[in-house]
Amino acid sequence: MNNRIIIIGGGIAGISAIKAIREVDSEIEIHMISNEKFYPYNRLRLTKGLFGNLSEEAILLQKREWYEANSVKLYINKEVTRIDVEEHEVILDDDSRLKFSKLLLASGAHNFTPPIEGIDKQNVYTIRHLEDAWVVKDIVLEKKKPLTIGGGIQGLETAWELNQHGAEVAIAEIQSRLMPMQLDIKASQILHSIIESYNIKVYLETQVHKILGENSVTGVSREDGLQISCDMVVYNAGVRPNIKYIKDTPINFNKGVIVNNKMETSVQDIYAAGDVAEFKSRISGLWNIAIEQGKLAGYNMIGMDKVYKDIVPVTTLNAFGISLFSMGNVDEGKCDYSLIEESSENKVYKRIFIHENKIAGAIVIGDTKKSPILKSAIENQILVDEFDLSKIFIESEIITRKE
Numbered sequence: 001m002n003n004r005i006i007i008i009g010g011g012i013a014g015i016s017a018i019k020a021i022r023e024v025d026s027e028i029e030i031h032m033i034s035n036e037k038f039y040p041y042n043r044l045r046l047t048k049g050l051f052g053n054l055s056e057e058a059i060l061l062q063k064r065e066w067y068e069a070n071s072v073k074l075y076i077n078k079e080v081t082r083i084d085v086e087e088h089e090v091i092l093d094d095d096s097r098l099k100f101s102k103l104l105l106a107s108g109a110h111n112f113t114p115p116i117e118g119i120d121k122q123n124v125y126t127i128r129h130l131e132d133a134w135v136v137k138d139i140v141l142e143k144k145k146p147l148t149i150g151g152g153i154q155g156l157e158t159a160w161e162l163n164q165h166g167a168e169v170a171i172a173e174i175q176s177r178l179m180p181m182q183l184d185i186k187a188s189q190i191l192h193s194i195i196e197s198y199n200i201k202v203y204l205e206t207q208v209h210k211i212l213g214e215n216s217v218t219g220v221s222r223e224d225g226l227q228i229s230c231d232m233v234v235y236n237a238g239v240r241p242n243i244k245y246i247k248d249t250p251i252n253f254n255k256g257v258i259v260n261n262k263m264e265t266s267v268q269d270i271y272a273a274g275d276v277a278e279f280k281s282r283i284s285g286l287w288n289i290a291i292e293q294g295k296l297a298g299y300n301m302i303g304m305d306k307v308y309k310d311i312v313p314v315t316t317l318n319a320f321g322i323s324l325f326s327m328g329n330v331d332e333g334k335c336d337y338s339l340i341e342e343s344s345e346n347k348v349y350k351r352i353f354i355h356e357n358k359i360a361g362a363i364v365i366g367d368t369k370k371s372p373i374l375k376s377a378i379e380n381q382i383l384v385d386e387f388d389l390s391k392i393f394i395e396s397e398i399i400t401r402k403e
């Protein structure tokens with residue numbers, strides 16, 4: 001058998017795998033196949049800097065020369081349509097076949113299209129690829145009343161960028177508060193009121209039922225009849241892994257490709273990492289996890305024996321004039337007690353959640369410069385007695401709340 005690694009997908013999981021492989025092995029052939037027209041780029045920038053410089057060159061994950069310097073053969077604008085597991089081959093959209101000794105599925109995910117009547121109208125968008133961001137940027141020159149569906153991190157970042165570009169923005173969120181997975185009730189309220197202070201209207205418990213308008217958008221409606229006027233919609237309703245090309249293979253999948261803690265799939269020599277992978281019944285959909293899984297798959301594909309340990313998800317938001325950090329267990333029902341500091345004008349809110357005497361989670365709104373200290377404490381399960389609280393809190397202001 002040849003000695004060639006093929007990586008399907010030019011995202012951060014695939015790039016992280018290459019870096020890990022090249023740390024150890026400079027010889028093995030690496031081929032990366034991407035169905036996008038561009039060199040691999042930083043997807044986070046699409047909403048974090050929508051109106052910044054979004055040229056391909058400005059957001060590349062690696063400089064173009066990096067691929068040659070690392071002996072990586074990069075295929076741009078080529079799609080893997082099938083895998084021949086028996087023959088150890090991938091088949092591309094031009095019917096060419098490439099042999100592999102190890103294969104990494106790093107094909108990521110696509111944005112889920114919610115089943116809303118009228119979602120196929122003109123002026124309804126979603127942002128996953130660079131071109132999507134360009135289209136939204138252009139259309140905002142004409143359309144001034146966007147509505148974002150989904151009050152998660154990407155929806156909020158999009159709303160903020162559009163607001164800063166002079167648009168009259170509204171947000172529709174199905175849940176009863178913003179970012180319920182990452183924030184407690186108080187933090188959600190603070191965020192909500194800060195957002196509304198920018199004249200952005202937030203509609204909670206709002207499941208958009210229909211997008212109104214003949215061809216182009218004139219508004220949306222809820223099942224109870226409430227109508228919200230808008231002239232464009234940007235939806236962000238979660239993701240679904242890109243697994244079409246494995247459907248007629250013996251590779252086990254559920255929502256994503258099922259992997260064990262070595263990032264191995266059910267088929268020998270085939271690995272998966274990042275948004276396409278389902279580990280412990282979960283699709284992470286997160287950048288840091290894609291990096292970690294990609295790295296681990298890279299090491300294991302060249303014969304190392306690394307085990308993936310669940311990493312604690314971190315959320316950061318820099319928008320609406322604030323910084324926000326949330327990490328770990330922020331569910332008061334699952335903690336013994338918490339330590340809180342809050343300012344009366346609601347500009348600062350810090351809360352550390354303690355479980356079994358360890359720092360289990362944290363929320364910070366305001367100055368998040370010290371959040372790496374909290375990140376490390378949560379990752380390393382530091383005992384609260386061993387943690388210097390004065391690094392985070394003004395001690396005289398701490399309130400202890402028993403849960």
Ligand SMILES: Cc1cc2nc3c(=O)[nH]c(=O)nc-3n(C[C@H](O)[C@H](O)[C@H](O)COP(=O)(O)OP(=O)(O)OC[C@H]3O[C@@H](n4cnc5c(N)ncnc54)[C@H](O)[C@@H]3O)c2cc1C
Nearest residue numbers: 009011012013035079080107108109274275285286287290
């Ligand atoms: C706008 C936006 C903002 C985000 N913000 C955050 C954030 O703040 N924090 C966070 O943690 N995460 C964020 N995410 C999620 C994060 O970007 C993903 O978790 C991460 O990109 C996953 O990396 P990946 O390499 O697994 O997949 P992807 O980045 O999806 O890359 C996979 C690549 O494979 C290609 N591909 C798919 N199928 C094939 C095929 N058959 N053949 C060849 N190529 C194929 C895809 O087109 C894509 O280029 C954001 C995502 C978006 C879209």
